[in-house]
Amino acid sequence: MLLSTVAAVSTARGKGGVAMIRISGDSALEIVSKMFVLPKKTDVFDLIPRRCYYGSIVRDGIAIDDGTLTYFKAPHSFTGEDVCEICCHGGSYVTQAVLETVLSCGAKMASAGEFTKRAYINGKLTLSRAEAIGGVIDATNDAQLRLSSSIARGTLSNKLTYIRALMLDLITRSYATIDYPDEDIEDNERGAMANTLNKVLAELTGLKNSYRSSRAVSEGIRTAIVGKPNAGKSSLYNALAGEELAIVTDIAGTTRDVIEHTALVGNVTLRLADTAGIRETEDTVEKIGVMRAKEKLDSSELVLCVFDMSERESDQDYKIIKDVQGKSCIAVLNKGDLKVCLSEEFIQHVHKSFEYVCEISAKSQNGLDGLAEVLNKMYELDKINLSNDPLIANARQLSSVNLALEKVKEAKDALDFGETPDIICFALENALSELDMIDARATSEEIVNEIFSRFCVGK
Ligand SMILES: Nc1nc2c(ncn2[C@@H]2O[C@H](COP(=O)(O)OP(=O)(O)OP(=O)(O)O)[C@@H](O)[C@H]2O)c(=O)[nH]1
Numbered sequence: 001m002l003l004s005t006v007a008a009v010s011t012a013r014g015k016g017g018v019a020m021i022r023i024s025g026d027s028a029l030e031i032v033s034k035m036f037v038l039p040k041k042t043d044v045f046d047l048i049p050r051r052c053y054y055g056s057i058v059r060d061g062i063a064i065d066d067g068t069l070t071y072f073k074a075p076h077s078f079t080g081e082d083v084c085e086i087c088c089h090g091g092s093y094v095t096q097a098v099l100e101t102v103l104s105c106g107a108k109m110a111s112a113g114e115f116t117k118r119a120y121i122n123g124k125l126t127l128s129r130a131e132a133i134g135g136v137i138d139a140t141n142d143a144q145l146r147l148s149s150s151i152a153r154g155t156l157s158n159k160l161t162y163i164r165a166l167m168l169d170l171i172t173r174s175y176a177t178i179d180y181p182d183e184d185i186e187d188n189e190r191g192a193m194a195n196t197l198n199k200v201l202a203e204l205t206g207l208k209n210s211y212r213s214s215r216a217v218s219e220g221i222r223t224a225i226v227g228k229p230n231a232g233k234s235s236l237y238n239a240l241a242g243e244e245l246a247i248v249t250d251i252a253g254t255t256r257d258v259i260e261h262t263a264l265v266g267n268v269t270l271r272l273a274d275t276a277g278i279r280e281t282e283d284t285v286e287k288i289g290v291m292r293a294k295e296k297l298d299s300s301e302l303v304l305c306v307f308d309m310s311e312r313e314s315d316q317d318y319k320i321i322k323d324v325q326g327k328s329c330i331a332v333l334n335k336g337d338l339k340v341c342l343s344e345e346f347i348q349h350v351h352k353s354f355e356y357v358c359e360i361s362a363k364s365q366n367g368l369d370g371l372a373e374v375l376n377k378m379y380e381l382d383k384i385n386l387s388n389d390p391l392i393a394n395a396r397q398l399s400s401v402n403l404a405l406e407k408v409k410e411a412k413d414a415l416d417f418g419e420t421p422d423i424i425c426f427a428l429e430n431a432l433s434e435l436d437m438i439d440a441r442a443t444s445e446e447i448v449n450e451i452f453s454r455f456c457v458g459k
Pocket residue numbers: 227228229230231232233234235236247248249250251252253254255256275276277278334335336337338360361362363364
């Protein structure tokens with residue numbers, strides 16, 4: 001248990017209907033008894049936990065607001081400590097006044113993420129679940145919310161517990177053989193251990209691969225929209241953004257600056273960049289635009305390569321196909337609402353050059369569903385249920401999975417090469433401690449502090 005009792009405003013800053021001040025620690029009730037007056041002078045210490053009480057908030061003997069008080073008795077609270085939550089009117093000044101009253105009655109100001117950190121320290125949350133609460137708060141679209149909410153509810157933690165149990169079983173079996181050094185591991189025992197090791201390898205590989213999908217949802221993919229002038233890049237950009245952000249005209253060379261916006265397409269968060277149409281030009285400003293478009297193309301992770309179906313192809317179209325070779329790419333055949341003038345030969349060339357091809361009309365927005373499907377497929381989000389499947393959510397977790405995977409492979413090699421059980425055991429114990437870093441059964445205090453400092457105050 002931590003000694004100090006801390007408080008903070010847990011609702012968002014600014015003016016609102018209601019604000020909530022949370023107080024957590026051994027002295028929560030004592031602090032509240034000095035500033036929250038219940039009708040008929042009911043003693044705060046007699047409150048029934050998890051029931052909401054109406055009363056007055058009093059500073060220096062004068063009521064400054066009225067509101068509600070809910071008491072959560074340890075360990076049945078978010079932090080695992082005694083918690084009191086006071087809801088008052090949500091003006092900035094009144095909220096600050098209530099918080100200051102709580103602080104003057106003996107609470108210390110909570111630091112960023114302190115409530116969640118205490119929940120973790122008191123065993124109410126695993127580290128991956130605590131991190132995911134940050135993801136729920138930061139979510140800006142439905143896919144991100146479903147992903148973070150699922151991890152916050154424990155899907156990843158449960159999977160880790162399952163893998164851990166398999167590994168512990170292997171370690172126990174290895175120890176059993178170590179205890180009888182004269183006996184080698186029997187053949188059927190060796191077979192059973194190999195089976196379990198393969199299961200562990202498959203589970204860890206699944207988690208490792210899941211990062212590509214979860215990153216596409218949470219962090220987003222740096223995506224450049226490229227093509228020759230007038231192909232309809234800005235029209236596509238606007239259609240995906242759901243807003244008329246970029247200027248669209250029938251004049252070739254409209255876009256010069258790179259414009260950026262984030263949009264959810266399918267379940268993939270695209271960090272879109274609309275760029276100038278790529279062509280040879282003598283115009284000074286357009287030249288700079290083309291140079292920036294090429295830079296954006298080089299630094300992007302994904303390219304939406306737009307072709308105009310309503311016009312005969314040009315050398316520029318062939319050149320762009322060459323430029324994007326080796327990049328992760330989707331060919332977008334645009335203006336599907338008009339008569340197709342691209343040659344059959346060129347369309348075949350596109351199908352040969354790109355793994356993914358979509359036909360759309362940026363103007364009528366037809367075919368955008370197909371583009372969303374392709375994106376889900378590319379990032380394997382068509383096979384994943386974001387609300388239920390365990391996924392690795394960040395680079396820290398991925399690094400632990402990779403290290404654990406390496407050690408489990410060492411254990412498997414040792415078993416296959418007929419090494420002694422102590423060598424298998426050693427590799428497995430190392431694998432287990434790497435895996436335990438994810439839910440912080442073995443994470444350093446420094447890492448834990450770093451994680452919680454990214455939260456806002458009041459969470
Ligand atoms: N019929 C039809 N017209 C389209 C479609 N997409 C774009 N256009 C038209 O094509 C012209 C060029 O569109 P933009 O989106 O500005 O093309 P761009 O590739 O951004 O052009 P630059 O910025 O000049 O490189 C405009 O007149 C659009 O209205 C489409 O799907 N169907």
